[in-house]
Amino acid sequence: MVKYTHILKYLSASAMFFAPFICSGQVEKQLTPAEIKQQTIVTEPVTLKKGFIRSGMLTNYRVADKYFTDDGIKEYYPSNIWGTKSVYNLTFQYGISDRMEVELSTEYMNSRQESQKTEFIAATNTAKTVVTRQKGTGIGDTYVKIRYQIFPETSYRVSVTGNINLAIPTGEKNPTDIRSAEQYDLPVGSGTYALGGGLFARTIFYPYSFTFGLNYTYSFTGRKKFEITDIREIEFQPGEVLNLSLGANLHLNEWIVFSNELTYQHKDKGTVNGHYSALLPLTWSASYRPGLVFQVRRFRLGESVTIPVKGKNTAADPLYIVMAQYVF
């Protein structure tokens, strides 16, 4: 028995002595918190480390020029209307633990629709010009998101992160300041709560990282005015939304990342007063989003463009996105 105890002691001692040499290839470089805060979108932890705060602004801009028809054909808007939409999204993220983060975001909307049409009336030999001016500015909806690393990247080659999202309808949902049928303020909010969840997988093969995302959103019933002629608010429920994404990011150098993402969004038909309505049609779109992300110490600046490739009943114009973030 004593003999076996000695053998065990020798084995333990040799294991401890040789362990660093045997496992030399497995040693992970320990990064300081300051270094972690300077990592790029390829190498950063998939959720913020405990106590870290990231704040940022995301601006996107789109012009209404083309759309995908019900038959999936890309066409110009037929009549002369000039529409633009800018969204300024403010985000605040906090690492609750090394595996869980919470995100709060809100948005400021600025959308405009302008047109001018002339009508010649033969009976009176007169011409009438109808000018349309509609703008929608103000704070939009608020979003809360929680992310948790189910399979943490420290233990698995492919990390899997689950997320739960809640949309709170804080933005104005009805047309306001109605001056005429053509001139009023557009709504800036969706008018309904929405709850969603999904999974996000990522693996890193430096200098590349590959991602896959799947998200589902369920919208609750809400009430709002769709048209300015609506006397009272109408009950509605937007359709369920499914989002898929596939990404590949590449380090062009140590601080610039070329990001690529393929996205697919499917939005089911919605209901108005309990019935399917043309106001909330089925839409889907498949897009490609290339971008450049610059990491300058803790500051991150990115720009990307979402290019709709195929779709149905949805906008077909590129969406320009500029992002600025800072990790405290």
Next chain:
Amino acid sequence: MNRTINILVAVILLIFSAAPEIYSQSLREERDKYTLLTMPYNMRPLTLYRGQLKADAGYKFAVKGRKFDNDGNPVQLRTSGTGSVYHYYFADIRYGLLDFVELGAETSYIRHGVRSESVTYTSVSLTSAERVTVNQLKEIKGFSDILFNATVRLPIKYKWFDLSAKGGIYVPSAEYKQDKPEHRITNITAADSYTVNYKYNYTNGFGVPVYLLASQVKFTFRKLSLQAGLTFRTPAREGTSIRWEENLVEKTFIYYDQSYKYLLSDAWFADLAVHYQATGWFDIFVNVSREKTTGGWTEYWGNKYKNRETELIMIEPCFELQISPSLTVCQNAGFPVAGKNSDAPFYLFTTIRFSNFPFFR
């Protein structure tokens, strides 16, 4: 006579004394391609180095929210709903044949839809009601002609001054004849109440060879550089194209084309840029450009009408960022300042540049 000989001898001696600074085929300089590929803007000449290949791919997104009229007054297009966007894709490839001779080719692709103000014609009587709405869209889409060009610069090593001259020709490779229109009748609510959607399809080619002459000059003082250029473009000859007309019979369009002659306008393009080399990999600059077209005519119904003279002055803040020895990204934002008979688009132009020495180690 003696004085002339003395001057000639002095010039020859000066040239010989500067010989190490002059490139020649017999000189075998040590060439480190990574040094050349990462050469900052303020230290590089106006043409590529010998053996250097450069390929650019760019995308310009332009928002045409206003234009300048004949008197140079800005006209808002957004408020009338006739604003539009350009999608402009650009590609070029250049090769440094010698340290002071460069060959290149470039082309572009554009997609631009312009909507006119919709008009409705209403006629109501006791027995009938007619209401016809007319929408009009003109789409310009397609490749431009390919420009083949050659550039030569002073055969001296670049220190603070450089001068180049460029000559080129646009080969009429692109489609230039207007495509058949695709007009449609929609929203037929009654026999005489419907919407007419006119859609004209234009192309992007010149249709005739066009010559290009250009010159650039560059000065550098430490981190600051000044670059100025002048470009002239003129057509080689008159061209012939077609113009589509249509008749609407029983809600069906019948198209026919008519031939017409044209002479493209001459175009002058001048630009002046002030560069600041912030670090070795980051150059920031402001460019001011002026484009003017003159001359030329277009035939309508057998008569020649002079083309409108156009003018546009733009200011462009830009940056050039070296990502890696082979990759550079450039971005310009263009703001229209003044002009005449011209679109006044705001744009963002992003270009990715790939550069290498394919035949050198």
